[in-house]
Amino acid sequence: MIFFETLYAAPPQLAAHAPALLVVGPLVGACAAILAPNSRWAWMISVAASIFAVWMALCIAGEVARGGVVDYAMGGFGPPLGIAFRIDWLGAGMALLISSIGVLAALYSGHGLRSEVIQEKHNLFQAGFLLCQAGLLGLVSTGDAFNAFVFLEISSIGTYALIAVGASRDRRALPAAFNYLVMGTIGATFFVIGVGFLYAATGTLNMADIAARIATLNDSRAVQAGFAFIVVGLGLKAAVFPLHGWLPGAYAYAPSLIAVFLSATATKAAIYLLARFAFTVFDPATDFVHTFLVWVLAPLAAAAAIVCSIQAILEPELRRVLAFSSVAQVGYMLMGLSLASVAGVSAGLLHLGAHALMKAALFMALGGVAMSVRASALADFAGAGRDAPWTMTAFAISAAGLMGLPLTFGFLTKFRLIEAALSANQVWIVAVVAVSSLLGLIYVGRMLEALFFKPQPPGTARAVEAPFGVLIPLWILALASLWFGIDASLPESLANAGALALFGARP
Amino acid sequence: MTLAVTHLNYIVVVALMMIGLFIVFSSGNFIKRMIGLAVFQVSTGLFYISLAKVAGGTAPIVVDVTNSDGQALAARLDPAYVALHGVDGVVYSNPLPHVLILTAIVVGVATLAVGLSIAVRVREAYGTVEADEVAQLDRSEKAGQPA
């Protein structure tokens, strides 16, 4: 944590308002992108706004390192009258993750958009991307339940259209985006209904205040229904099995920039909110929450890990394989959360971070190669490893992490998960992790084999090395994955602090 | 059953929500799905506003008790009730859910606009807005390609 204190490199006046500026920075950037004269300017604004967001996230992390929690009252009105931002270690960690991936995605977008989106729409596209980022950053910082809904919708509404823009590459993006819109809106509305029940029972919308008041109301059916609806709503957004139907299409057919950003952040933010409600607002020791965690969440997560790994094996299209793998990985994260212990939650959060890095790199590498190979089936990418070695090696490094090979970050997180499961006496989780890792070996191995070892089929375009603008963020991600596999002290301490904060923040 | 009477509002709102949800899931037409989604979202608004109603209350706009409007309001209710639940001599309904639902309505129309624009693009790309036919076209296109 000393690391963050030394990064506290902002004038105190700016740092004091970092929580607000974290969200307002990308928001202003989005407006500026619309007003920008051409797409080059829009890209520069996008990168600048994302860097500003990372800077603010670092300030917040520094402040949390010193004080434990950052409280910021919007409008100067303290909660519960006003809306308060409440950022503890978990929120700070998520904000850092989202903003860092945001910077890398913004850097990537300079080249990444050229082959997939027509020139006139770049301004709009960058604006939509920044709005999504602002929404996600607000989601992980807010301490007010309805404000969380508003940020959830800000991040989602732009995304639906951004995914649909992928229709220039593959028209299946359109029904996929529509499906995502319907499912996402139902999820958000379920969340609002749940918050309504909580409001009816407690009279307040501030999460800390709700937590204090429902401690005595555990027998109220309204509170239980509120919990159920919030959980189902967020489950839809987080692609919890069996509510994950929208994800494969949405990630596979979206433009690469969006696939990169969403796969690393969108479901993670929903999982964050789910954890926040399950552990901070509600007490995991209460009967119905405990029943939910052990008898609903854990089995569904296990099912996700196994069933979606099998689906990934059977899938012929490369991007869809990665998408199904995302759902399976979400299963790992949720299995960690369902253990309801600091070790389990910490393992889940660690995997969350690792998966974000790996998936972003995988989709970025594909996007880099997609400029030359305009295909979707795995077979059409065969031999790309030889033609675009730099790009594909980064792909291979991240894929190795996905498989869980020793010395990679992915291996470490699975190891921690097994450790936590054993210490909580849930041996069956160990079995599930083992089985799904085996399955993971198969589908990742299949991908790597086709990319590196199969000969290129005649008649398909040769892959071309991605330009520098793509290689730099790509290799940053891949190297981070490698580095953390060897020395994971930074993410581990962040994840641990986050897990402690989740349990510790009880009034 | 008095419980049903005092909660009838909520029960009907729940029925409306479920009808909206049913429309979304049962229709294959994209436009009809959006209409069902709109019904669902507005019904959520009805739920919140039902929570906000206070018996004998008026809209949460401050009314001066000393002028004629305020006196007319005060005259309709039992003074003890007003003293207990009123603010400065007038009973108001709860303003907070109103604010929340204002936001929710705007979010609803935003979603509607984006959803319909995607549906229009689907029509242009596929020639239809029926989910079954779109899936059929995708399947036959995939089958037509060499594996």
Added chain:
Amino acid sequence: MTDLTRDIDASLVIDLSLLAMLLVLAVAIARTRQLLAAILLMGVYSLVCAVWFMVMDAPDVAFTEAVVGAGVSTIILLGAILLTHGHAEKSSAIRLLAPALAAIAVGGMLVYAVLDLPAFGNPTSPANAHVSRTYLEVASNEIGTPNIVTAVLASYRGFDTLGEATVIFAAAVGVSLMLGFGDLSAGRRTPDSMGDHHVVLGVTAKLFVPVIILFALYVQFHGDLGPGGGFQAGVLLAVVVILHALVFGLRETMLAVRPGFVRGGAALGVLLYAGVGLVCIVNDGAFLDYDYLFPPEIEAQIPPGLLGDPDHPHHWGQHFGIFFIELGVLFTVAAAMISIFYGFAGRAPVPPGTEAGQ
């Protein structure tokens, strides 16, 4: 308890009959396959909801629902079916079964849960007695606006309202990404507009436009004192432009209200709103803390009798802060709705030979 039921008896009858109408409408929407009928029924549904909101003492919400739900939503839906098909295919009985069962199951669970809520209209329920009560007690002193809903919306929960403006901005960005800016109509020959054939329509529209704009401005600036505010006013301004386009043709309207101008307007509105918050930060307050909007030197310059009674203390920061953010909301909402309309109206319809509209 008997006092309570007597007090809500009269409005309860109206309330329940309106809800019964809503049920009938919802079932009708579910059953019809003619999309034009479904859209019009949806419009009526929104209107009845607006009336119900009025009965429930929520005039701001009623206003917004009427304008947004019955107004703009209907227009966007009509635009959508003109660009797609006018009727839906019949769903087989099997396809209806699973959703029906799911709806009944979820509905049953909800009813079971809802029966545990406090009785309808109970003033001592947690929802009505906690934070909301505090708003009612302190808002007119702390903020200074009689309309408590505006005070909460613009000041206490002003950050949420910034989020709301951002949502509508995001929707405009999304629709523009999907459908463009209406430039497609610039080239093609527009059919004779309605105004050419129907003199009455043309003259009446010309008379209405300035009146509606005036009303929109009234709603905007009167939102502190009565129902109204930025959202309703913004949608009204957009409706004026839509009315003009429907009667006089899209090209005429686009010459008057240019798409580029509209595109920028949405961004400028959000910038204005966020800008107010940033000014507050610069003056050492929290984000959107209007008490810090003016540094003390400027505040001392404002003449005490500016807004009426010189003896009644005014919170200048709050007043002007709310004024500016409502202005920002007005720009954003109006521009976003207009650009959404341009997107739908400006899209070239499907080529002849395929089923289009009715």
